[in-house]
Amino acid sequence: MTSKLFTPIRLGGLELDNRIVVAPMCQYSAADGVASDWHMTHLGMLANSGVGLVVIEMTDVEPQGRITPFCLGLYSDACEAGLQRVVAHCHRIGSAKFGIQLAHAGRKGSTLPPWEGSKRLSPAEGGWEVIGPSPIAYGEGWPAPREMTETDMMRVREAFVQAAKRAVCAGIDAIELHVAHGYLLHAFLSPIANRREDAYGGSIEARMRFPMEVARAVRAAIPKEMPLGARITGSDWMEGGITADDAVVHARAFKEAGLDYVDVSSGGITADTRTPSDPGYNAPLAERVRHGAGLPTRTVGMIVTPKQAEAILAAGQADMIALGRTILDDPHWPWHAAQVLGAEARRPPQYLRAGPKLWPGAALRAG
Numbered sequence: 363m364t365s366k367l368f369t370p371i372r373l374g375g376l377e378l379d380n381r382i383v384v385a386p387m388c389q390y391s392a393a394d395g396v397a398s399d400w401h402m403t404h405l406g407m408l409a410n411s412g413v414g415l416v417v418i419e420m421t422d423v424e425p426q427g428r429i430t431p432f433c434l435g436l437y438s439d440a441c442e443a444g445l446q447r448v449v450a451h452c453h454r455i456g457s458a459k460f461g462i463q464l465a466h467a468g469r470k471g472s473t474l475p476p477w478e479g480s481k482r483l484s485p486a487e488g489g490w491e492v493i494g495p496s497p498i499a500y501g502e503g504w505p506a507p508r509e510m511t512e513t514d515m516m517r518v519r520e521a522f523v524q525a526a527k528r529a530v531c532a533g534i535d536a537i538e539l540h541v542a543h544g545y546l547l548h549a550f551l552s553p554i555a556n557r558r559e560d561a562y563g564g565s566i567e568a569r570m571r572f573p574m575e576v577a578r579a580v581r582a583a584i585p586k587e588m589p590l591g592a593r594i595t596g597s598d599w600m601e602g603g604i605t606a607d608d609a610v611v612h613a614r615a616f617k618e619a620g621l622d623y624v625d626v627s628s629g630g631i632t633a634d635t636r637t638p639s640d641p642g643y644n645a646p647l648a649e650r651v652r653h654g655a656g657l658p659t660r661t662v663g664m665i666v667t668p669k670q671a672e673a674i675l676a677a678g679q680a681d682m683i684a685l686g687r688t689i690l691d692d693p694h695w696p697w698h699a700a701q702v703l704g705a706e707a708r709r710p711p712q713y714l715r716a717g718p719k720l721w722p723g724a725a726l727r728a729g
């Protein structure tokens with residue numbers, strides 16, 4: 363039986379070796395948005411993990427769009443040069459393709475990294491004013507964001523466009539918009555964070571207006587064959603928030619805007635949202651979106667074993683699988699998954715002697 367997980371997939375003009383994707387994961391290791399040696403090491407490792415695509419962490423389109431002062435950015439020549447250095451290195455030494463997640467943190471910005479307690483930074487402590495669709499705080503003890511004006515929206519939309527152009531110049535293979543986890547574009551879509559009374563709030567169409575303006579502007583600014591996707595929210599997990607039915611409407615609109623795929627995640631719209639943590643918790647949401655919107659769909663969230671990943675694809679719940687913590691824990695997960703599923707994953711020649719054909723230890727490890 364052929365493994366679905368190891369079947370190639372085409373997104374726009376890009377062919378991926380298989381359907382395993384590294385989920386975007388913030389590293390909080392940049393200096394003024396510029397990638398560091400940590401990115402060379404971390405992304406270099408993932409370049410040879412055997413995945414089809416690595417999506418580089420949330421990368422912010424303006425300094426005020428960062429979560430922390432250490433977030434990756436793409437708003438200056440130095441940011442672009444740093445990214446170019448990392449992407450060229452990864453392409454040179456590895457087999458994975460590299461996408462990047464473009465984002466604006468909105469009202470969740472101006473904090474320290476999680477390992478420093480995500481403490482909020484005031485402007486006096488090196489933080490910045492946060493912005494959002496409405497002046498509603500993310501949670502208790504968080505500042506209310508400044509309500510964005512149309513001038514702010516124009517600036518942020520243009521920042522997404524410029525960052526996308528910089529990503530293309532830096533040699534990136536795919537671009538993904540972050541429309542999940544409570545950050546700015548998700549905040550516009552969600553009735554929990556968006557209470558605007560102008561043309562950008564109220565009905566679902568009005569709440570979609572700004573994210574769709576961004577999506578269309580980015581699509582128009584990058585080459586036609588370059589895949590453009592979005593990480594969307596399948597559920598806010600809150601009364602009155604985004605539901606799976608809304609996510610289908612959002613995904614259809616992204617498809618109409620020329621996007622090539624969506625990734626269905628969930629949660630994060632407020633500080634006290636309770637997101638499930640059971641295995642494959644987003645897969646049923648992805649299934650609804652995939653069937654309702656009819657565009658290539660990825661899912662993510664507590665996908666841990668090869669058989670679980672294969673079963674999600676075999677059941678038609680998604681077309682691709684993204685791995686977060688699973689691949690940080692085992693950066694060669696695709697090699698081990700290929701062994702379990704009777705498939706082949708790409709390995710660098712330097713490591714071929716550790717493959718199941720040449721190393722009896724591989725069979726012992728697999729049990």
Ligand SMILES: Cc1cc2nc3c(=O)[nH]c(=O)nc-3n(C[C@H](O)[C@H](O)[C@H](O)COP(=O)(O)O)c2cc1C
Binds near residue numbers: 389420463542665684
């Ligand atoms: C260290 C870390 C950083 C993350 N940063 C991002 C990010 O930059 N963008 C994003 O959309 N999700 C981010 N996430 C969420 C993951 O992409 C993923 O959706 C989540 O961890 C669930 O998948 P998992 O169970 O395989 O870890 C992050 C998760 C982790 C563990």
